[in-house]
Amino acid sequence: MEKLRFFVVSDSVGETGDLAVKAVVSQFRPHFEQVEIRRFPHIHEQDHLLQIISIAKKQDAIIIYTLVEKELRAALHDLGVKHNVAVIDLLGPMLDLLESKIKQKPLELPGIVHQLDEYYFEKIEAVEFAVKYDDGRDPRGILLADIVLVGVSRTSKTPLSQYLAHKRYKVANVPLVPEVDPPAELFMVDPKKCFGLVISPGQLNNIRKERLIALGLGEGATYAQHDRIEEEIAHFYQVVEKVGCEVIDVTNKAVEETANCIIDRIEQEKML
Template sequence: MKMLNLFIVSDSIGETGELVAKAAISQFRPGLQHTKLKRFPHIDSIDHIKEITELAKEQNAIILYTLVQTNMRDALIECCKQYQLESVDLIGPVLNLLENSLGEKPFEEPGLVRKLDEDYFKKIEAIEFAVKYDDGRDPRGLLQADIVLIGVSRTSKTPLSQYLANKRYKVANVPLVPEVEPPEELFQIDPAKCFGLVITPEKLNFIRKERLIAIGLNDDASYAKIERINDEIKHFDKVVRRIGCRVIDVTNRAVEETANEVINHIFKNN
């Protein structure tokens, strides 16, 4: 059986080229028997291309390449002609087709698809983090979080956590009630990443009454009484003073507005 020698040349990690090569080879040699695959990733200069084509000539290799920059593709084509090497451009024809169809120039920036994938997975990780450490479920998350939100019940901690998670921030939130001591981890974190959410007693009274009605309960429960709310806000004030964190008034404020204030503050302190 004839030995097959393939060079995979890429300006990124070369994963796409290798997958295409293996898919094609498997149609002839399912176990990739008598096949050598060598990947050349992060090729960013014409000197590299010259070295690779010289080596390919010595080893009688076929070159498959995924180079997004036109000048790099042109250089490889010329070198392959010079050494009479077989080569296949795996991405250039697609780029040319899209350029003609869209009437737009490609960015020609290596690794963009990988950057997009990394961004997606960071977002998923942040969303899972926000769910896991929502509502003070596990105080250990406070030490791992990028942002910590604290506040009394119904101050939009959870919606804000999810919104920030979609911006790729790992967020934990803790509800504050007078009868329960805040977790010790809350006082070990950097105050700059902690935000207290406060709301006027009147607004909170209205929100809590609506919540009680929505779940089929009487709206005159202690949870919605002004006296109880005032006690909770006093406790909240005491805790935020001890932490020394920033306080944001979320009364009549959209989640997006609060999120922007949090992000701007984090950005300024980094």
């Protein structure tokens, strides 16, 4: 059986070309017997192309390339013709077609798809983190988080955590009630990444009444009474003063507004 050799030449890691070769070869040799696939990643110089062509000619290898730079693609094609080496351009035809169709030049930046993948997985990780450490379920998350939110019930801690998670921030949130001591981890965290959320007693009263009604409970429950709300807010201020964190008034603020305020503070801190 003749041995098949493939060289995958890429200006990134070569994963796309590698997968394409395997998809095609599997139609002829499902168990990849007598098949060799060799990657040449991060190729950006024409001198490197000449070296690869020389090796491919000696080993009778087929070159598959995924190069986004037009000059490199053209150079490898010409070298293949000149030295009688089989070369196959995977990206070029589609890049040229789209450029012609939408009248827009490609960025020609290698590895963008992998950067997007990394962004996606960071977001998923942050969302899972926010769910795991929501509502003080596990105080260990406080020390692992990028951002820690503290506040009384119904100050938008959970939706704010999820919104920030979609911006790739790992967020833990901690509810504060007078009858329960805050977790010790809250007082160990860097106060610059901790934010207290407060709301006007009147608005909180309305929100809690609506919540009780939605649950099928009477709106006169202690949870929504003004005295109870004042007690919780007083306790909140005692805790955040001890933590030393910034307090944000979320009264009449959309989640996006509060999130942008927090992101600005966090990013400014990184620059210091």
